[in-house]
Amino acid sequence: MRRSRVTTLAAVALTGALALAGCAKDTGGGSTPPAGGNQAESCKKNPVPTGGSGSAAGSTSAGPKVDASALKVGLAYDIGGRGDASFNDSAAAGLDKAKADMGLKETKELTAAPNEPEDAKQSRLRQLAQEGFNPIIAVGFAYAKSVEAVATQFPNTKFAVVDDDTVKLPNVTGLVFAEEQGSFLVGVAAVYKSKNCHVGFVGGVNVPLIQKFQAGFEQGVKAASNDAKIEAEYITPAGDFTGFQDPAKGNVVAAGEISRGADVIYQAAGASGKGVFEAAKSKNALAIGVDSDQYNQKTVENSRDVIITSMLKRVDVAVYDYVRAVAGNTLASLPKRFDLKADGVGYATSGGKIDDIKATLDAYKQQIIDGKITVSDKPSN
Numbered sequence: 001m002r003r004s005r006v007t008t009l010a011a012v013a014l015t016g017a018l019a020l021a022g023c024a025k026d027t028g029g030g031s032t033p034p035a036g037g038n039q040a041e042s043c044k045k046n047p048v049p050t051g052g053s054g055s056a057a058g059s060t061s062a063g064p065k066v067d068a069s070a071l072k073v074g075l076a077y078d079i080g081g082r083g084d085a086s087f088n089d090s091a092a093a094g095l096d097k098a099k100a101d102m103g104l105k106e107t108k109e110l111t112a113a114p115n116e117p118e119d120a121k122q123s124r125l126r127q128l129a130q131e132g133f134n135p136i137i138a139v140g141f142a143y144a145k146s147v148e149a150v151a152t153q154f155p156n157t158k159f160a161v162v163d164d165d166t167v168k169l170p171n172v173t174g175l176v177f178a179e180e181q182g183s184f185l186v187g188v189a190a191v192y193k194s195k196n197c198h199v200g201f202v203g204g205v206n207v208p209l210i211q212k213f214q215a216g217f218e219q220g221v222k223a224a225s226n227d228a229k230i231e232a233e234y235i236t237p238a239g240d241f242t243g244f245q246d247p248a249k250g251n252v253v254a255a256g257e258i259s260r261g262a263d264v265i266y267q268a269a270g271a272s273g274k275g276v277f278e279a280a281k282s283k284n285a286l287a288i289g290v291d292s293d294q295y296n297q298k299t300v301e302n303s304r305d306v307i308i309t310s311m312l313k314r315v316d317v318a319v320y321d322y323v324r325a326v327a328g329n330t331l332a333s334l335p336k337r338f339d340l341k342a343d344g345v346g347y348a349t350s351g352g353k354i355d356d357i358k359a360t361l362d363a364y365k366q367q368i369i370d371g372k373i374t375v376s377d378k379p380s381n
Contacts, residue, residue: 043191043194043197043225043227043228044225044226045225046223046224046225046226048360048364049363049364049367049373050363065102066102066324067102067103068098068102068104068323068324068326068327069103069104069105071104071106071134071323071326071327072106072108072132072133073098073104073106073107073108073133073135073136073137073323074107074108074109074110074128074129074131074134074137075091075092075095075107075108075109075137075139075319076109076110076111076112076125076136076137076139077091077109077110077111077112078111078112078139078140078142078143078244078270079111079112079113079241079245079270080111080244080271081111081112082109082111083299084245084270084271084299085271085273085294085297085300086270086271086273086290086291086292086294086297087139087270087290087292087313088111089291089292090291090314090315090316091137091139091162091315091316093316094316094318094319094323095107095109095137095319097316097320098319098320098324101320102323102324104323108131108133110124110127110128112140112142114241114242115240115241115242121138121142121145122146122149122150124146125138125146125147125150129150129154129157133157134156134157135157135159135160135322135323135326136157136158136160137159137160137162137319137322138161139162139315140161140162141161141162141207143164144161144164144167147159147161147164147167148167148172151167151169151171151172152169154171155171156171157171158173159171160172160173160174160175160319160322161174161175162318162319163175163176163177165336173322173334175315175318175322175334175338176337176338177313177314177315177318177337177339177344178337178338178339178344178375179209179213179216179268179313179345179377180213180215180376180377181339181340181345181368181375182311182312182313182345182346182347183213183214183216183217183220183266183268183311184216184217184223184364184368184373185220185346185347185361185364185365186217186309186310186311187216187217187218187219187220187221187223187224187266188220188223188224188361188364189288189308189309189347189354189361190217190220190264191220191221191225192224192354192357192360193264193286193353193357194228196262196263197225197227197228197229198228198229198230198231198260198261198262198263199221199230199231199262199263199264199266200231200232200254200258200262200265201214201217201230201232201268202233202234202235202254202257202265202266202267202268202269202272202273202276203232203234203243203267203268203269204234204235204236204243204244204269204270204273205234205235205237205238206237206238206243207238210234211377211378211379212377212378213268213290213311214232214379215375215376215377215378215379216376217230217266218380219376220364223364223373229261231257231260231262232379233253233256233257234253235249235250235253235272236249244269244271244272245270245271245272246271246275247271247272247273247274248275249272249275250267250272250274250276251275251276251278251279252275252279253276254267254276254279254287255279255283258279258280258283258285259283262285263285263286264285264308265279265280265285265288266288267287267288267289267290268291273300274299274300274303277289277294277300277303277306277307278302278303281303285306286306286307286308287303287306287308288308288309288311289307289309289311290311290313291311291312291313291315292310292316293312293348293350294307294310295310295348295350296350304351307351307353308351308354309347309348309349310347310348310350311345311346311347312345312347312348313344314338314343314344314345317343317344318344321334322334340369346365347361
């Protein structure tokens with residue numbers, strides 16, 4: 001059954017609300033009964049797929065030891081920077097691991113401001129290049145145009161852009177992810193942990209990247225149950241990037257979805273996700289984190305009891321592997337896309353709240369790896 005709902009948040013003048021529809025189920029031809037979890041009797045689950053045989057290839061970090069002590073690595077964060085408990089912190093974790101494992105010594109980290117002009121990004125990247133940092137990693141698709149401009153000026157400096165692969169220069173590497181695949185899995189988890197058969201999605205900014213999270217989540221929800229209802233809203237419309245750094249608005253959006261019956265909320269909203277977690281806790285709902293394993297993040301530890309899982313977008317793996325590839329002169333070995341097969345996305349199990357449905361999630365995961373389930377990166381509406 002297809003259900004759609006248009007929601008509007010007048011309280012914060014949001015214009016990014018979308019009409020949503022669930023995608024058709026893809027059961028992969030299995031008939032194994034679903035695992036346990038909180039289930040409403042009215043929420044009939046679809047058969048769990050069986051027959052997966054492939055396996056994830058894992059990170060390219062495996063292999064001979066690499067010495068990165070001669071590198072000077074510059075990291076240009078998106079808004080929020082280190083400490084956002086999400087996207088930027090994941091990048092920081094990859095840099096920290098490179099220091100620990102490969103002897104990387106000299107690094108510099110700079111952070112974007114909300115809604116800053118394009119020339120500010122270029123100035124940040126140019127500063128790093130002029131100071132001799134090489135490679136330079138730009139964290140976020142918003143840097144794409146600036147990287148293209150600055151990389152042209154510094155052809156002997158290597159650059160990477162997280163979440164963008166549109167820059168076609170020999171000294172630029174795109175580090176992109178299959179966010180929709182990981183989001184599919186937490187969509188399944190949301191249904192199995194919902195008491196109301198009613199779940200929600202809160203996106204930070206209504207842009208194609210975040211729509212990938214929404215798309216996968218919706219498809220996972222509908223793969224798990226045709227009966228499930230979905231709420232989805234964005235904190236800010238395209239062009240207003242404050243949606244990634246406004247916990248108060250995140251709280252309001254999530255509270256609205258909960259008031260309409262959603263009892264498990266998945267957020268892809270950067271630092272605004274803290275407000276989503278707080279809303280879930282105050283209203284006896286559950287939440288799903290994003291990017292990092294947010295159950296273990298200090299900045300949201302007061303809400304950790306409602307975080308059942310997080311969709312892991314392994315920016316840490318991509319940053320680490322990129323530094324390793326530069327140090328070892330093996331850039332061609334990097335995956336074109338960090339997907340489930342490359343261990344580029346996944347789900348967290350910290351807290352043990354989804355241990356009872358892990359076999360179910362892994363069955364769906366294997367079907368995606370084997371190509372038996374194809375997850376779209378665009379919402380149905």
